[in-house]
Every structure is written in C-alpha cells, then in structure tokens.
Amino acid sequence: MMTHESRSVSRRKFVAGVGAAGALALAGCQDTGGSGGLSGEVVITGSSTVFPVSNRMAEDFMAEHENVNVTTDSTGSGGGFENHFCPGNADINGASRPIKDSEVSNCSDNGVEPIEFQVASDALTVAVNNDHPVDCMTFDELSQIWREDRVTQWSDVRDDLPDEDIKLFGPANTSGTYDWFNENVVGESYDHTADHQATEDDNTIVQGIEDNKWAIGYFGYAYYNENSDRVKALEIEASEGDGCTEPSLPNAKDGSYPMARPLFIYANRESIQREEVHEFLSFYLENAETDVVEDIGYVPSSQDLRDQNLSKLEENYEG
Incomplete structure (x- = not known):
C-alpha cells in the first residue's frame, strides 16, 4: 500500500512555493x-x-489530529440527505x-447549501452464489429479475436454467446504489421490485448470497473486493451482442464496464467555514487521489479532479 501524506490546501501551496528544503524545515517544525x-x-x-472511503479518511485524519472527532454513519445516500444532511445535522453526506x-x-x-465533490469511481457489482451456473447477464435479464412484475424462477430468465426460485438481496430504497440500479438497469419503464431482502448493510447482502445457491444481489465493488472468495461476480453485457465485461477497477476507469459510476461526497457550505471541517475535507480530497482508495476497492480520483475539488473547496471557504 502506498503511504499518503496529510496536507491542508494552505500547507500544500506553501510547500510548493518554498521547495524541498523549505518542506523539510516545515515538517520538522510541525507538532x-x-x-x-x-x-x-x-x-x-x-x-x-462511499462509507469505507469516508471511514478510512476519518481514521487517518484522527490519527494525526487527536482532538478532532470524525463520526461516520452508513445511512444510505437518500437516507443521509433526508434525515441528517439536509436537516443540518451532518456536515458531509456520501x-x-x-x-x-x-x-x-x-x-x-x-x-x-450542498457542495459536490466527486471522490472516486465504482464498478457496481452483481453477484451470485459461487455454485451458480451463470457467469454473465445482460441488462435486460437483470431487469426481468429486479423489476416490480419480476420473473420468479431462474427458468423464466433462461430455458437452460432450473425451476428454482430466485432469491433477491439488495440495498434499501434509501440507497443511492438502489437509485442508480433502478434508473440504469431496471429501466425507466419499470419500477424496482420491493420483493427483496433490503438492507443498508452490504455485508448482509454478501451473506445472503453466500448462503443460498439461487440468490443474486448487487453492491459496490469494494464489498465484492473484500469477499471475492465468498460470492461470484457476474460479468455484464449491456445489450446482447456487446460482449461480457467483468467488474474491475481498470474496466471502471476506462469505461468499458457498463455499470461503472461516480461516487461523491457533499459538504454543507456553512460547515466548510469551520476549521476542522475545512481541514478534514482538504485531507479527504487530496488523499482520494492516492492508492488508499484503490486499496479499498474503488478507482481513485485523477490529479485533475483532485485539483478541481481543492479549488472548489477554497472557493467556498471564507476563512
């Protein structure tokens, strides 16, 4: 794992100005x-x-700033906006x-006032039990399984599959992953089924798939990356004839994987004015471009995106 350095925007600009010797002197003078x-x-x-990224950033930041307490709570994208961030009870929402x-x-x-920062990219992953015979599915087949008037047996999806009930495990409707899947895979003409075991705990989805040969579910790539020995990731074919593509960070980065998507954090502009929030965001946005994010299981932000994020942060900071 590549080590990463915590630097505020002001310190980053200062180091760039004073050069290597000045940087060493500055490092020696730090607390x-x-x-x-x-x-x-x-x-x-x-x-x-986004939780694993935010949680890691929180842990690393607190290790360097022992008097700052950063709390992270996995509530789902929509649940966080509705119940915490928009009411003014959270500083940042993933x-x-x-x-x-x-x-x-x-x-x-x-x-x-929410300020948007893209911090990574994800290869949203559909997984089945390790003993499941299917290795690749199309968007249309997935839509048949996950729409409101869904098929209920695997033989309804493909003639060569058995008459076994399809067991569904997935995110709750407060989840951004649910929203993305509903819009891009289930399709605009259909609604996502409520006939599935819904949870905000992606580890519960993994467990459900692992325990049932005929189960299927979906979640962020980081959770598959952690559990690749327990479940099987499906290759995805957007339309029949396009060819199957496996979920991976390189395929998400180059856009060849059809379920690649951006990940965001939103900061309350008023919260940004507090020094601890500003410094944490600076730390987060700088380190989102390092191997820390890739080790978790996502595509890090680019240098250009990092610099755009840091500029946006400073534009919204009045300190």
Whole structure:
C-alpha cells in the first residue's frame, strides 16, 4: 500500500512555493502529535458504498489530529440527505449517485447549501452464489429479475436454467446504489421490485448470497473486493451482442464496464467555514487521489479532479 501524506490546501501551496528544503524545515517544525491545535467534530452520513472511503479518511485524519472527532454513519445516500444532511445535522453526506433536485430543495428549505465533490469511481457489482451456473447477464435479464412484475424462477430468465426460485438481496430504497440500479438497469419503464431482502448493510447482502445457491444481489465493488472468495461476480453485457465485461477497477476507469459510476461526497457550505471541517475535507480530497482508495476497492480520483475539488473547496471557504 502506498503511504499518503496529510496536507491542508494552505500547507500544500506553501510547500510548493518554498521547495524541498523549505518542506523539510516545515515538517520538522510541525507538532509531533499532529494535532496542531485543531479540535472539534465532523459528522458524516450517507452512502454505504462511499462509507469505507469516508471511514478510512476519518481514521487517518484522527490519527494525526487527536482532538478532532470524525463520526461516520452508513445511512444510505437518500437516507443521509433526508434525515441528517439536509436537516443540518451532518456536515458531509456520501452519495453513490448525484443529489436529486428534490434533495437540493429540501436542503435549501433548511438553509443548507450542498457542495459536490466527486471522490472516486465504482464498478457496481452483481453477484451470485459461487455454485451458480451463470457467469454473465445482460441488462435486460437483470431487469426481468429486479423489476416490480419480476420473473420468479431462474427458468423464466433462461430455458437452460432450473425451476428454482430466485432469491433477491439488495440495498434499501434509501440507497443511492438502489437509485442508480433502478434508473440504469431496471429501466425507466419499470419500477424496482420491493420483493427483496433490503438492507443498508452490504455485508448482509454478501451473506445472503453466500448462503443460498439461487440468490443474486448487487453492491459496490469494494464489498465484492473484500469477499471475492465468498460470492461470484457476474460479468455484464449491456445489450446482447456487446460482449461480457467483468467488474474491475481498470474496466471502471476506462469505461468499458457498463455499470461503472461516480461516487461523491457533499459538504454543507456553512460547515466548510469551520476549521476542522475545512481541514478534514482538504485531507479527504487530496488523499482520494492516492492508492488508499484503490486499496479499498474503488478507482481513485485523477490529479485533475483532485485539483478541481481543492479549488472548489477554497472557493467556498471564507476563512
């Protein structure tokens, strides 16, 4: 794993200006405890997909700033916006899809201005039991399984599959992953079925698939990456004849995997004015471009995206 360095935007600009010798001098003068007098609390809610990244960033930041408490809670993208972020009870909300107009309106009604930062990309993964005979599925087949008037047996999907009931495990309707899958895979003409075991805990989805030969579910690639020995990831064919593509970070990065998607965090502009939130966001956005994100199981942001994010952060910071 590549080690990463915690740097605020102001320190980053300063180091670039003073050069290597100045950087060494600055490092020698820093507080050895890493606290630098910074204190306070940062509250993060939202996407279970983004949660592993935010949680890792929180742990690493607190290791360097012992007087700052960063709490992370996996509530689902929509659940975080509705119940925590837009009411003003969270500083940052992770989201595995862009914020909705209705959520922006809800935030505005409460005096919350969400500032968007894309921090990574994901290869949303559909998984089945290791003993399941299927290795690749099309969007149309997945839609048949996951739509409201869905097929109920595997033989309804393909003639060569047995008359076994399809067991569904997936995210709750407060999840951004649910929203993305509903819009892009189930399709605009259909609604996502409610006939599935819904949860905000992706580990529960993995467990359900592992325990049932005829189960199927979907979640962020990081959870498959952690559990690749327990379940089988399906290759995906967007349309028949396109060819099957496996979920992987390289395939998500180059766009060849049809279920690649961006991941976001949204910060309350008012919260950004608090030093501990500003410094944490600076840390987060800088390190989102490192191997830390890839080790978790997502595509890191690019250098250009990192610099755009940091510029946007400074544009919204009045300190």
